[in-house]
Structure formats: C-alpha cells, structure tokens
Amino acid sequence: MGKLLVKGNDAIVRGAILAGCRVYFGYPITPASEIAETAAKYLPKVGGTFLQAESEIASINMVYGAASGGVRVMTASSSPGISLKQEGVSYAAGAELPCVIVDVMRGGPGLGNIAPEQSDYNQIVKGGGHGNYKCPVLAPYSAQEMSDFIQLAFDLAEKYRTPVYVLTDGYIGQMMEPVEFGEPKTDFPRFDWALYGDAESKQNLISSIYLEPDELEEHNRKLQRKYAEIEANEVRFEDFMLEDAEIVLMGYGIVSRVLKTVVEKLREEGVKAGLLRPKTLFPFPKKKIAELAQRVKKFLVVEMSNGQMVDDVRLAVNGKCPVEFYGRMGGNVPTMKEVLEHSKKLMEA
Amino acid sequence: MAEKVLKKPRSFYDIYERNPSADKKMPHYCPGCGHGNVHKFIAEALDDFDVADRTIFISPVGCSVFAYYYFDTGNIQAAHGRAPAVATGIKRAHPHSIVISYQGDGDLAAIGTAEILHAANRGENITVFFINNAIYGMTGGQMAPTTIVGQKTTTTPYGRRPQNEGYPVKIAELISQLEAPVYVERVALFDNKHRAKARMAVRKAIKNQVDNLGFSLVEVLSPCPSGWKMDPVDAMHWIEEEMVKVFPLGVYKDITKEVEPYHIEEFKPEAEEIKELLDLKTESKSFARSTVPEKYKNPEIKIAGFGGQGVLLLGAALAQAGMLQDYHVSWLPSYGPEMRGGTANCHVNIREIEIGSPVVANPSILIALNRPSLEKFEPDVQSGGLIIYDSSLIDIEPSRKDVEILAIPSTKMADELGNTRIANMVVLGAIAGYTNFFDLKTLFETLNTAIKRKNLIEINRKAVETGYQFGKEHRVK
Numbered sequence A: 001m002g003k004l005l006v007k008g009n010d011a012i013v014r015g016a017i018l019a020g021c022r023v024y025f026g027y028p029i030t031p032a033s034e035i036a037e038t039a040a041k042y043l044p045k046v047g048g049t050f051l052q053a054e055s056e057i058a059s060i061n062m063v064y065g066a067a068s069g070g071v072r073v074m075t076a077s078s079s080p081g082i083s084l085k086q087e088g089v090s091y092a093a094g095a096e097l098p099c100v101i102v103d104v105m106r107g108g109p110g111l112g113n114i115a116p117e118q119s120d121y122n123q124i125v126k127g128g129g130h131g132n133y134k135c136p137v138l139a140p141y142s143a144q145e146m147s148d149f150i151q152l153a154f155d156l157a158e159k160y161r162t163p164v165y166v167l168t169d170g171y172i173g174q175m176m177e178p179v180e181f182g183e184p185k186t187d188f189p190r191f192d193w194a195l196y197g198d199a200e201s202k203q204n205l206i207s208s209i210y211l212e213p214d215e216l217e218e219h220n221r222k223l224q225r226k227y228a229e230i231e232a233n234e235v236r237f238e239d240f241m242l243e244d245a246e247i248v249l250m251g252y253g254i255v256s257r258v259l260k261t262v263v264e265k266l267r268e269e270g271v272k273a274g275l276l277r278p279k280t281l282f283p284f285p286k287k288k289i290a291e292l293a294q295r296v297k298k299f300l301v302v303e304m305s306n307g308q309m310v311d312d313v314r315l316a317v318n319g320k321c322p323v324e325f326y327g328r329m330g331g332n333v334p335t336m337k338e339v340l341e342h343s344k345k346l347m348e349a
Numbered sequence B: 001m002a003e004k005v006l007k008k009p010r011s012f013y014d015i016y017e018r019n020p021s022a023d024k025k026m027p028h029y030c031p032g033c034g035h036g037n038v039h040k041f042i043a044e045a046l047d048d049f050d051v052a053d054r055t056i057f058i059s060p061v062g063c064s065v066f067a068y069y070y071f072d073t074g075n076i077q078a079a080h081g082r083a084p085a086v087a088t089g090i091k092r093a094h095p096h097s098i099v100i101s102y103q104g105d106g107d108l109a110a111i112g113t114a115e116i117l118h119a120a121n122r123g124e125n126i127t128v129f130f131i132n133n134a135i136y137g138m139t140g141g142q143m144a145p146t147t148i149v150g151q152k153t154t155t156t157p158y159g160r161r162p163q164n165e166g167y168p169v170k171i172a173e174l175i176s177q178l179e180a181p182v183y184v185e186r187v188a189l190f191d192n193k194h195r196a197k198a199r200m201a202v203r204k205a206i207k208n209q210v211d212n213l214g215f216s217l218v219e220v221l222s223p224c225p226s227g228w229k230m231d232p233v234d235a236m237h238w239i240e241e242e243m244v245k246v247f248p249l250g251v252y253k254d255i256t257k258e259v260e261p262y263h264i265e266e267f268k269p270e271a272e273e274i275k276e277l278l279d280l281k282t283e284s285k286s287f288a289r290s291t292v293p294e295k296y297k298n299p300e301i302k303i304a305g306f307g308g309q310g311v312l313l314l315g316a317a318l319a320q321a322g323m324l325q326d327y328h329v330s331w332l333p334s335y336g337p338e339m340r341g342g343t344a345n346c347h348v349n350i351r352e353i354e355i356g357s358p359v360v361a362n363p364s365i366l367i368a369l370n371r372p373s374l375e376k377f378e379p380d381v382q383s384g385g386l387i388i389y390d391s392s393l394i395d396i397e398p399s400r401k402d403v404e405i406l407a408i409p410s411t412k413m414a415d416e417l418g419n420t421r422i423a424n425m426v427v428l429g430a431i432a433g434y435t436n437f438f439d440l441k442t443l444f445e446t447l448n449t450a451i452k453r454k455n456l457i458e459i460n461r462k463a464v465e466t467g468y469q470f471g472k473e474h475r476v477k
C-alpha cells in the first residue's frame, strides 16, 4: 500500500479497524468528535458497529460489555469526557478487560476550552479512577504513530488484559501527514476468559468483586505483578541525539515535535542538546532517565500543563542533576523560539 | 428464597460455588425476598427455551449483585446503574447471545436512568427485569426512587414527602411511552395467582429476545421484608394494599405481534476487501524532484485567507505534491486560539528530513489571499522569504523590503477561466512555477487526489497551468 496523506484522527480510526476493531462506542466532544465521525463512516462498511451512546458513562460501560465478549473495542473522548469515563475504566481494570481508550486532551479544569493541553497526564497515567490500577499509555507524536500506536494498543490490551490509553492532543489529531498503513488483521484468538454466548464460555464470570479482604489483596497483588511485567517489557521511547547530550529535553505529543526543532537549533548553535521522547508514559522510561542523569548537566521538561510528567522525571532522576520545567497552559503551544531561549538561558546559568 | 425449591431448574448451578458463605446450596437473599422467585422464573424460562448456553446475565449493584452465584450462564457484573449499557455492549459484540439485564430500583430508576431509557429507546434486543421493592435493600433501607409517598426509610425517617423528595418514578409507564420497546409489563409477587402471572411475563420477555423481536422490560413489585422491617406475610400484604395502588399492574405495551424480527447478517470481509473498504487501495506513486534553488528548499509555508477561499485545500495540495516527491510533509489547519477572527489558515512543511514542529510561526513562504491575512502575517515572514498575495483582492502592497514578493491577481485569473473558486489552484500553480519546486506532472497527479469531484479536475488543471505560467514568467532572474 502506498502512503496516504491523512489526519491523525483519521489514521487512528483506520488503524484501529486494520487492527481488528469492529466495535466503537462514543459520545461527541470537541476535539475528539472527528474520531467518532470517522468510525461512524468506516465501521458499518466492514461489518462493524458504531454506536453513539447517551453519555460518556454509558459509552465506557458499553465498551466494558463488548470487551467482556473478547472482541476488539474502543472509545475516544476528550478530557472532561474522560473524567466521566473513569468509573468504567476502573471496573475494566479490575475485571481485567482489554479495551482501548483514546483521549484527545483539551484545556481544563472544568469546561476549560477546546484548545490543546496536556493536563490529563495525571488522570491518565496515574490510574484516574478508584483503586490500585494503572493502564498502559501510548503517546503518539505523528499521524503515522496514531495509526501504529492504536494497533499496538490493542495488542497490549489483549496481552495484559487491561484497558490501554492512547493519549494525544488536538494538534496531532488535526495534522495531516503521510501514513503508511499496515495490513488488516483478520484472525483473532479465542480467549479462555471471555464470554462468547456459547456453552464453552458460559462458565466465565466478568467481575471486579472480591468480597474477602485476602482475596481482594491477592487480586491487587496480581494486578501489580502485571504492571511490573509491563514496566519490564513495554517501555518505548525515542532517543534523539542523546549520545553526547549535556541538556536533555523531554516532552511528548505535539510538544516533542517542537522540542525536536529546538534540539536541531541548539545543535546549530553548538549546544549539546538531545531529546528523550517517551512513547509510553506508563510504563515510563525511568531507567533511561536514571542513566542519563548520571552524565548530563540538566533536564528540561516541557509540557502543556502545570507540570505533571515532570514529577515522574524528578523521581527517576532522583536528585542526580537539576530538572527544570517549562510549561504553557490554556491551549498555548510553546513555540520553538521560547523554548530555545529558555534552554539557552538554562545552559548559561 | 423462602419457598422450597423442589426441583432446581438446570439453568441454576447445582452448587453455588461462587458464594463465599459456608452453605453453598442456599441463596444469599433474606427469607421472603422476591429475588428468589424472579431468579427461578428466569431459570425455568431459560430451561424451557433451551438457551442457557448462549445466555449472558448482567448482575447489577444492589441485593442482586451476586446473581452470578446462581445462573449457570455467562455472567457479567456491572457498575451501579450501567447494566443496560453493558448489556448493549455484549449484545452488539455477540448478537446471537441472549442478554438479560437484571436491575433493582436504585440501580435502574435512579443512578441508571439514562442507561435504561436509552437502551429501551434504541430498542436493544435485550430483556430487562426490573425489581421494584421501593427501597435500597443492600445498603440498608434508604429511600429508592420508587419509595411511595409517606413510606418511612432510613433516609426518609418521617416518610417520603413530595415537597422534598418528589414522587415515585413509574418505570413501566415511562418506558412504554417510547417507540422502540416491544413489550412492557408490570407484575407483582404477592400471591400464587400473581406469581403465576409474573412467571408468564418473565417467559414472554425472554421469548421475545429469542425471537429477535426487540426490547422487553418486566417490572416486578417484589417484597423486601428486611428493608421494610416486616415479616414476609405482612410484606405480601403491603404490596397488595399499598404498592399496587401506586404502581398499577398490567401490560403497558405489547407490539410483539406487529413487529418484524431483527435480521442480523454477519459480514466478515477478507483482508483485501477491508483495504478496499477503508479506501486504502492506493498504489504508491513517486515523482522525481525538481531542481530547486537553495533559498526555496525546505519551505515553511503559511497560507491564510477567508474561510471559503480554499485555503486548507491549497495547503493540502502542496503537502500532497510534496509527498508524491517523497519529501517529509505536514499540514496543520489553524486550530485553537489562532482560529479567532474568521480567517482560515494552515501551516505546511515540506522538508528533506524529518519535520519537527508542524507549527509555522515564521514562514519562509507566506501566501495571503485577503488583506487581513497579509497585514497580520507579513511581519512574521523570514528575512529573505517570499510573500505571494492575491493582488486582485488585496488593495495594499507588502511593505517589507527584505523579502521577495509575487503579486498575482489569482481571483481575477480564476474568473477569467470561468470559476472564482479555483483561485487557490491558480496560486498552487504559481508557487510551483515561481520556485520551480514542483513540475506540472506532479501537480496534476496531486489534483487527482485533492479534488474529490472528478468533473472539476479539468478546470482545476487549467487553473494550475495558468498559475504555473504566471509564476514562471515572474521568476526573479
């Protein structure tokens, strides 16, 4: 297949269908509606189901229902909508149901605005709903990665029996770039835990209830072992000019695109800069950060938030070198120029 | 279950292994509770229609949260109020399954009001059993949405007062007002005659789903001796004497004779067909790059004008052409704060190496199609850059002396070609002709993708060609 010039929001839907997703439940919200609209266009064509639910809460519970049936199912929303979905995600994590949730972040708190922010980091990466759970979080930075990561998200969801998030922003969703789509997946395993509406699967129970404290503790320990396994196996990041870097820039999503240009400019000016771009926010590239912290002068974390990921960077750096933060909020994307100026100042200091 | 179960329906487990209590033969419900009756009616119906194997039972939150201890079917436990949404999800995933959503009054008629209303309104082919006992049993006897006026509960210690708590919610009446549901009945469990009626209603509601007729709901007025602080016999009387007055029994809707059964056709396209259906069947075409003067290489382009001038399409066409020549390209429409003020703009990068930020704050090429855009963005243009503007619409000239300027009367040229709307394609040609970035062959191929209406391709080609000649003639020597 040749390359196609498509929007990130389109790439994510067609990528999902190629990955075998045939069921989508969603609710309109700017700036994620385009994903629902694209799903509504393509899913019926391939024998799938698109359903606009009555609420965010209903849609995540429909996802819970379909996921119980062992099929690849997804939903997408934007920050306030994700807040509403958190109950359902907690249930899905507790019942160990694979499903994929896309969050196209917008400005908050409250209604905030519809411009891009990255202020959902904490609610997505740290669990978000009640209980001791986490979900793998993939952070695409291009239309190509929107397509690639949604497919990876389904694979991880099934491999670890967990909800998986794709965390993105309006810029990555709206941007058109060339995308090379993969091949359609057409063979799907039958899971021994799922319900297929037949005699072989009817002994299965999908539930997050463990009445006895010891049992619930054991269930939680099992979940934590799963998260440890995910941390051991699934860390993904991009290393851009880190080899001899003295200052490490860190950011994800649209910010990391800006940072790439900043690194290029800094290098042109003789500053040894590099970019560490997490592709997975959970699991977080802690080891790589710890290793860099031993030898670099500084970290500069740039986010479109009040500084959420920077906490995780600080934990991983563990005091070995200064970790600076530069943030914009409200829907403002840090410009290449302002980050460049800021980085230069830091290196002079 | 208060009554003695002589012969257990097959659709119940023989031994309730999932029940953590020592006695694995007895259900967890209080003596005199109505849940046991309804469970039994359901299990018997599943036996009779021989559908237990393909049944998926959704347990709610409330006293029946552990219904999955008993039913030898597929089981899902759902969050409070969400059972109809969960039922929708699994039914849509496996349409041949028989999905039963079982809910109490707090679950269905308070926290889950939206879910039940909309599942019913969509006519989901599921069966809903609604156990109305006018109280929150599991949490210890608080007011339910169906608590009757004057009824004392732990949260209405002086009795339910309409001034404060409103009136009991009448679900059978509400749901039967919707168009999609095929069968809605309210039954009660206070004597043998009414229990027999309830049993028939349960059967019918399940049969409707087996026959693919659509959404059925049975509301059951059911005793909760513990919540009501009554003995089981008094509880029966209370239903008969008090509840039935507020919640009249009967069939509220039955259109099962009139509706056509659902017909679900499974369609599972093969890989090649999927690609076709997703519009992914494209051959990869590649065109040779032109020799581009150094100053025009790796352009960072901003295109701005009024909405309706084809600004976004012009940008997309540039990106598309770049892609055809194997450049890295990005296209970003104005978004967020930039959208203020009615002007549309987009950012296009065409680059030999990977593109970092897709945002073009300081364009090397500015294409301004109206005056506000020229005024707004002219100062941002890189020194040594290029400004292209529609001189037939913009009555001022750029004042910058450190940039190249190409004034093109594109709207006028488009009018002369017979269609104002192709002015953007005149500009596309002009940029290519002026900078030598793209040849006409590449641009024509671009039009095949960019122009959705095939009968318009010819005139757009003309526009591109005319613009190209103009650009070429105005190249700086």
Ligand code: SF4
Pocket (backbone or CB within 6 Å): B028, B029, B030, B031, B032, B033, B034, B035, B063, B133, B137, B138, B223, B224, B225, B226, B227
């Ligand atoms: S509290 Fe009421 S509804 Fe719950 S089990 Fe006891 S009698 Fe039944």
